[in-house]
Amino acid sequence: MAYNRERNLKQPMIEDYGRSIKEGYWNGMYDRIKHYRALLKMYKELQQAEYERHQAELEVYRISGKLEVIEDLFNDDALMEVKEKLKSELVLAEANLADKKVPTMNWDKLGEPHMWR
Numbered sequence: 001m002a003y004n005r006e007r008n009l010k011q012p013m014i015e016d017y018g019r020s021i022k023e024g025y026w027n028g029m030y031d032r033i034k035h036y037r038a039l040l041k042m043y044k045e046l047q048q049a050e051y052e053r054h055q056a057e058l059e060v061y062r063i064s065g066k067l068e069v070i071e072d073l074f075n076d077d078a079l080m081e082v083k084e085k086l087k088s089e090l091v092l093a094e095a096n097l098a099d100k101k102v103p104t105m106n107w108d109k110l111g112e113p114h115m116w117r
Helices: 002-010 012-017 021-073 077-099
Strands: none
Touching: 021 077
8 A cells, every 4th residue: 555655645647747638738838838939049049140150251251352452453552551451450350250159059959859850
């Protein structure tokens, strides 16, 4: 009889799923909603990081393109100030690009291994 008493005291099914089918259904629904909201939030953060890195890359390419045009078309010493300014901007933009890190999502750890397969 001790076994039955321990089983009745713990009630793992009721703790996990609720006292009725309806309550169990809504508990599962709520857990699933929380899980997918967390996944969507992480994916949104990933997309934002990729967008910021892309903008930093565009800035680097824009400045390096300007610098190439000035060096190719204009060989005047009058544009030395502009060249130096663009070179310093390019160094800052490359440093900014190096700081931008895009996180990688490990779908296996999140319980969603089928996402990238």
